[in-house]
Amino acid sequence: MKISDRQFRFVAIGIWVLLWGIVGVGCSPAPEMPRGETVRVERVVSGQTLEIVDRGADIPVLRRVRLIGISAPDLRQDPWGSQAQQKLEELCQGRQVLLEWDEKKEDRYDRLIAYAWLDGLLLNEELVKGGYALADGGIYNTKYRRRLEYAQSWARIMGLGIWNPREPMRLTPREFRNQPN
Numbered sequence: 660m661k662i663s664d665r666q667f668r669f670v671a672i673g674i675w676v677l678l679w680g681i682v683g684v685g686c687s688p689a690p691e692m693p694r695g696e697t698v699r700v701e702r703v704v705s706g707q708t709l710e711i712v713d714r715g716a717d718i719p720v721l722r723r724v725r726l727i728g729i730s731a732p733d734l735r736q737d738p739w740g741s742q743a744q745q746k747l748e749e750l751c752q753g754r755q756v757l758l759e760w761d762e763k764k765e766d767r768y769d770r771l772i773a774y775a776w777l778d779g780l781l782l783n784e785e786l787v788k789g790g791y792a793l794a795d796g797g798i799y800n801t802k803y804r805r806r807l808e809y810a811q812s813w814a815r816i817m818g819l820g821i822w823n824p825r826e827p828m829r830l831t832p833r834e835f836r837n838q839p840n
Contacts, residue, residue, distance in 0.1 A: 693776050695759035700751045706731025706743025706792055709751070709775065711758075723770040726783045727761055728807045730795035730832045732821065739821050739828050743791040750785065751777055761800035774803060784810045790820020793831060 701721065702710040707729050713722040731747075732739035758773035766772050775782040781803065786792040788810035796804045814822050821828035830838070 693757055693759040693774065695757050695773065695776075697755055697757050699755055700753060703744055703748040703752055705734055706740060706747055706786065708770070709747070709756075711771075723768075724758060724775070725766060725768075725770045725772045726786070727772050727774055727800045728794060728796060728803060729783050729787055729792040731786065731792040732828060733832050733835050736828065736830070736832065736835050739791075742820065743786065746786060746789060746791045747782070750780075750782055751775065756782070761802050763800055772800060781806065783807065787811050788813055788819075790814040790817075790822050793821070 698711040700709050701712055704710055704723060707726045709724045709726070710721050711724055712719050731743040734740040734744065754777060757776040758771070759776060760773055764771060764773075783792075784803065784806050787794050787807050794804075794807035794811040796807070814820060818824050
């Protein structure tokens with residue numbers, strides 16, 4: 660079977676693109692390692708909030724840490740709120756995590772706001788990817804916004820957790836909290 664010039668050029672261009680893709684991936688800079696403060700998670704308050712001991716004060720005190728870029732169901736949003744809390748407990752309760760700060764370190768409620776890392780795993784992303792929380796980008800603290808959006812797309816496509824087509828969460832956490840009692 661004879662190969663035409665056109666077919667040969669098509670295959671050659673395909674091989675060239677493939678090789679450049681491999682070289683390009685091999686030459687991309689290594690991802691930046693997160694930096695921050697290593698702390699022990701004393702308690703999981705909700706699907707998006709942890710408590711740690713702040714040893715920076717004269718007397719160690721419990722401080723709340725709100726995970727950046729996610730919005731977990733309210734604990735009263737059954738069953739999703741308690742499932743999100745249980746998942747976060749399973750991931751990090753009593754363990755050492757690295758808290759990585761972004762532009763702002765505290766929110767308007769005086770909670771610390773951070774990305775939480777455990778053994779190279781971004782916990783904020785894991786909660787979204789498993790369908791336990793929504794990606795909730797804001798104006799500030801957007802370092803991992805795209806990762807969280809991709810994780811949410813994955814959970815939606817796979818129908819996980821709050822995206823389960825048989826039992827979807829009907830109201831966002833914000834809508835749930837703002838509805839009249």
